[in-house]
Amino acid sequence: xxxxxLQRFLPRPAQVTTLPNGMRVATEASPHAQTATIGVWIxxxxxxxxxxxxxxAHFLEHMAFKGTKTRTTAGLxxxxxxxxxHLNAYTSREQTTYYAKVFKKDVAKAVDVxxxxxxxxxxxxxxxxRERGVILREMEEVEKEVExxxxxxxxxxxxxxxxxxxxxxxxxxxxxxxxxxxxxxxxKTHYTAPRMVLAGAGAxxxxxxxxxxxxxxxxxxxxxxxxxxxxxxxxxxxxxxxxRIRDDDMPTASFCVAFKGASWKSPDAVPLMVMQAMxxxxxxxxxxxxxxxxxxxxxxxxxxxxxxxMAFNTNYADTGLFGVHVSSDATDRLDDAAFAxxxxxxxxxxxxxxxxxxxxxxxxxxxxxxxxxxxxxxxxEEIGRQLIxxxxxxxxxxxxxxxxxxxxETVKDVAWRYIRDEDPAIAAIGPTQxxxxxxxxxxxxxxxxY
Numbered sequence: 357x358x359x360x361x362l363q364r365f366l367p368r369p370a371q372v373t374t375l376p377n378g379m380r381v382a383t384e385a386s387p388h389a390q391t392a393t394i395g396v397w398i399x400x401x402x403x404x405x406x407x408x409x410x411x412x413a414h415f416l417e418h419m420a421f422k423g424t425k426t427r428t429t430a431g432l433x434x435x436x437x438x439x440x441x442h443l444n445a446y447t448s449r450e451q452t453t454y455y456a457k458v459f460k461k462d463v464a465k466a467v468d469v470x471x472x473x474x475x476x477x478x479x480x481x482x483x484x485x486r487e488r489g490v491i492l493r494e495m496e497e498v499e500k501e502v503e504x505x506x507x508x509x510x511x512x513x514x515x516x517x518x519x520x521x522x523x524x525x526x527x528x529x530x531x532x533x534x535x536x537x538x539x540x541x542x543x544k545t546h547y548t549a550p551r552m553v554l555a556g557a558g559a560x561x562x563x564x565x566x567x568x569x570x571x572x573x574x575x576x577x578x579x580x581x582x583x584x585x586x587x588x589x590x591x592x593x594x595x596x597x598x599x600r601i602r603d604d605d606m607p608t609a610s611f612c613v614a615f616k617g618a619s620w621k622s623p624d625a626v627p628l629m630v631m632q633a634m635x636x637x638x639x640x641x642x643x644x645x646x647x648x649x650x651x652x653x654x655x656x657x658x659x660x661x662x663x664x665x666m667a668f669n670t671n672y673a674d675t676g677l678f679g680v681h682v683s684s685d686a687t688d689r690l691d692d693a694a695f696a697x698x699x700x701x702x703x704x705x706x707x708x709x710x711x712x713x714x715x716x717x718x719x720x721x722x723x724x725x726x727x728x729x730x731x732x733x734x735x736x737e738e739i740g741r742q743l744i745x746x747x748x749x750x751x752x753x754x755x756x757x758x759x760x761x762x763x764x765e766t767v768k769d770v771a772w773r774y775i776r777d778e779d780p781a782i783a784a785i786g787p788t789q790x791x792x793x794x795x796x797x798x799x800x801x802x803x804x805x806y
Contacts, residue, residue, distance in 0.1 A: 369384070369751070370382055370383065370384045370739060370749035371383050371384075371562040372743065372748070372749060373562070373566050375549070375566070375569060375570060375573070375574075377549035377550075377573070377574065377576055377578050378548075378549040378550035378578055379549040379550070379552045379553070379554065379569065379573055379576060380552070380553045380554070380743055381553075381554045381555075381556075381562070381565055381566050381569045382553060382554070382555045382556070382739050382740070382743050382749060383555070383556040383557065383560045383561075383562040383565055383739075384556075384557045384560075384735055384736075384739055384749075385556075385557075385558070385559070385560050385561065385562065386557070386558050386559065386732070389460070389558040389559040389732065390459065390460055390559055391457060391458065391459055391460065391558055391559055391732060392457070392458060392459075392460060392463050392466075392556055392557065392558035392559040392560045392732055393455055393456070393457045393458075393556065393557050393558055393731070393732040393733040393735070393736040394455065394456050394458065394463060394466045394467060394470065394554070394555075394556045394560070394565075394736070395453055395454060395455025395456065395470070395554075395555055395556075395733075395736050395737070395740055396453070396454050396455070396470055396474060396552055396553070396554055396555075396740075397451060397452075397453050397552070397553045397555060397737075397740030397741060397743065397744050398451060398452045398453070398454075398546070398547060398551055398552050398553075398744075399450070399451060399546075399551040399552075399583050399744050400413060400450075400451070400452050400542075400546035400547065400551060401413055401447055401448050401449045401450045401451050401452055401524070402414065402447065402448075402449050402519070402522055402523065402524045402526070403449045403450050403519035403520050403522075403590075403672075404450075404519060404546060404583070404586050405519065405522065405526075405542075407522070408530070409530065409534065409538055409542070410522045410523070410526040410527065410530050411491075411523075411524075411525055411526015411527065411530045411531050411534060412526070412530075412534055412538055412539060412542045413447050413452055413524070413542065413546075414447045414491070414524055414525055414526065415487065415488075415491060415526075415531065415534050415539065416452075416477075416539050416542055416543065417445045417446070417447045417452060417454075418487045418490065418491060419477055419479055419483065419484065419487060419539060420445060420454060420473040420474070420477055421433075421443070421445070421473065422477070422478070422480070422483040422486075422487065423477070423478045423480065423483065424472045424473055424476040424477055424478055425476045425478055426472065426476065427469075427472060427473075429483070432469070432473070435465075435469065436456075436469070439458055439459070439462045439465060439466075440458075440459065441456050441457060441458040441459075441462060441466065442456065442457040442458075443455075443456045443469070444456075447524055448524065449511075449519075449520060449524060449672065450672055450673060451741070451744060453737070453740065454470055454473065454474060455470075455733065455736065455737075456469065456470060457732065457733055459559075460558075460559035463556070463559070463560060463564070463565070463568075464564075464568055467554070467565070467568040467569065467572050468568075468572060470554075470572075471572035471573055474547060475547075475573075475575060475576065477543075479536050479539050479540060481536055484534075484535075484536050484539070488531060488532065488534070491525065491531050492528060492531055492532070494525070495525050495528060495531070498525065502606075502608075502610050502683075502785055502786070503610065503681070503683075505785060506610050506611075506612060506681070506783055506784075506785050507612070507681075507783075508523045509599050509601065509783040509785070510599075510612045510614055510677070510781060510783035511523075511677075512599070513595070513597040513598065513599040513781050513782075513783060514594055514595060514597065514614060514616075514677060514781035515592050515593065515594065515595070515675075516593075516595045516597065517593075518590055518591070518592050518593055519590045519592070520592045520672060520675070544577065544580070545580050545581055546580060546581075547576070547577070547580075548576060548577045548578060548579060548580035549573065549576035549577065549578050550578065550580075550582070551580070551582075551583060552573075552576065553739075553740045553743040553744055554569050554573070555736045555737075555739040555740035555743065556736060557732040557733075557735035557736040557739060558732030558735070558736075559732075583673065587673055587674055591674060592672060592674055592675040594616035594675060594779075594781070595779075595781070596778075596779020596780060596781060596798070597779075597781050597782070598781075598782040598783075598793075598794040599782070599783050599784070600782075600783075600784040600785075600788050600791070601784070601785045601786075601788075602786070602787070602788050602789065603785065603786055603787065604787045604789075606785070606786040606787060607685055608663065608683055608684060608685045608687070608786055609683075609684055609685075609687045609690055609784065609785070609786035609787050609788050609791070610681070610682065610683045610684075610784065610785050610786055611681075611682055611690070611694070611782065611783065611784035611785075611788065611791055612679055612680070612681045612682075612781075612782070612783045612784070613679050613680055613694070613697060613698070613701075613780050613781075613782055613797055614668075614677045614678065614679030614680075614780060614781045614782075614783075615677075615678050615679060615774055615775055615778055615779075615780055615781075616675060616676070616677070616678075616774065616778070617669060617670065617671065617675065617676025617677045617678035617774065618671060618675075618676045618678075618774075619671060619672060619673060619674050619675055619676060620671045620672070620673065620745040620746060621745070621746060622676075624770050624773075624774070625671055625676075626755075626758045626759055626762065627762050627766050627767060627770040628669045628676070628678050628770060628774070629669055629720055629759070630713065630716050630717055630720060630759060630762045630766075630767065631667075631669070631678070631704055631716075631767055631770065631771065632667045632668065632669040632678070633667075633715075633716035633717070633719050633720040633723075634650065634667075634704065634708070634712050634713065634715075634716040634767070635650060635652050635667035635680060635700055635701075635704075636648065636649070636650030636652060636653050636667060636716075636719075637653075637664075637665065637666040637667060638650065638652075638653035638656055638657065638662075638664060638665055638666075639663070639664040640657065640662075640663055640664065641663075645657060649715055649719075650712075651700060651703065651712065652665070652667075652680075652696060652697065652700040653665075655696045655699075655700075656693070656696055659692065659696070660686060660689075661684065661686060661689055661692050661693040661696055662682050662683060662684035662686065662693050663683050663684055663685055664682075664683050665680055665681060665682045665683070665693075665697070666680070666681045667679070667680050667681075668680070668681060671745075673745070677781075678774060678775075679780070679781075680697045680700075680701070682694075682697060687786070687787040687788075687789075687790060688790055689790070690788065690790040690791040690792075691790050691791065691792050694791060694792050694796075694797070695800075698797065698800040698801075701771075701775055701800075701801070702800070702801075702802075704767055704768070704771035704775065705768065705771040705772055705775055705776045705802075706768070708764040708767040708768055708771070709764070710764055713762065713763065713764050713767060717759050717760060717762060720759055721756055721759055724752075724755070728752075775801055776801055776802050777801055777802045778801055779798065780797050780798065780801065782794055782797055
């Protein structure tokens with residue numbers, strides 16, 4: 357008897373409407389919510405730049421908050437502050453996102469602001485020059501983040517001479533030379549209606565958001581270059597390779613071993629997610645570190661091989677990266693840490709345990725639930741990303757059914773095709789002299805090394 361009344365408190369299934377210009381509007385309403393996250397997800401990122409204009413997408417993200425033809429920088433900031441709203445943006449290799457978290461009564465204002473900054477950015481030369489300096493300082497700060505630098509090097513060596521191999525921030529040389537015309541051309545080419553999703557979560561009404569989108573985004577271009585054409589012109593080619601930045605003055609050494617992974621739409625994407633959960637992550641400073649369930653975590657902890665490690669499974673439109681990142685101040689034992697990682701990867705190939713697969717599936721479903729239900733922003737991000745990558749909102753029941761369908765035999769099959777006797781990409785930074793050479797990693801994909 358209690359079930360029916362509870363339905364009014366549950367999020368409503370996602371609704372999706374495609375506007376005449378090709379822009380999609382998607383919502384997932386929570387009737388009890390008092391706040392909403394409204395955002396625009398754009399199928400455009402650093403991958404779709406050239407070597408000459410690499411960094412433009414990120415530069416443009418900065419410029420979006422520096423005023424429009426009708427709003428000054430100060431006026432925009434004051435408007436957002438008066439609403440008690442939160443406005444932010446981020447750029448990745450394949451997507452750019454602008455979003456606002458607002459009260460229910462301010463959803464229309466949020467749409468108006470987002471449409472204005474996306475379509476009418478002033479791109480004033482003085483603001484361009486000011487942000488150029490800001491971005492150069494940001495790049496200096498990023499250079500201090502070892503993990504960020506390591507993953508940039510990993511992409512550069514894994515996807516050599518392709519868009520995925522370039523950094524999101526671009527080179528310092530490019531940042532110094534990007535012009536207002538470059539920014540305007542990027543908008544014209546990539547900020548087009550068919551490549552945009554307006555997503556809302558929380559205190560949103562779908563029909564109302566569709567009307568707001570029709571009024572605010574009707575002027576978006578319907579032309580530009582389709583993503584499929586961009587990818588066919590510059591496909592991602594994975595290259596087995598090795599890059600090491602040796603610095604004996606650093607207190608810790610970090611390395612990644614990665615293999616070519618699956619695209620978003622690949623049937624292997626979900627099994628690889630489960631395999632990532634099987635390998636897990638671990639940090640010696642985290643509560644309960646001594647009792648981690650993953651066999652790799654147990655080995656690393658028992659033998660004091662590292663400060664932390666993290667398995668990763670990154671998906672792109674036509675490829676991916678699957679691997680493990682390790683950070684350790686036991687630099688004279690990097691060979692042991694590498695052995696533990698490769699042993700865990702070989703176990704996926706030859707001996708995936710039923711209990712490890714079961715644990716990983718439960719952990720994965722729990723993680724997905726906790727993320728999606730943590731905030732309206734997480735839900736909106738999930739909606740926008742799925743509409744961009746899959747072309748639809750994947751029902752939770754469907755995703756969980758695909759996870760539940762993964763068996764030890766599935767893991768063995770996928771690991772055999774993606775890891776066994778395959779060329780890895782290796783990236784390492786710090787005092788790396790005790791890290792085994794590339795051939796050792798390569799041979800460890802199919803044989804036991806001592």
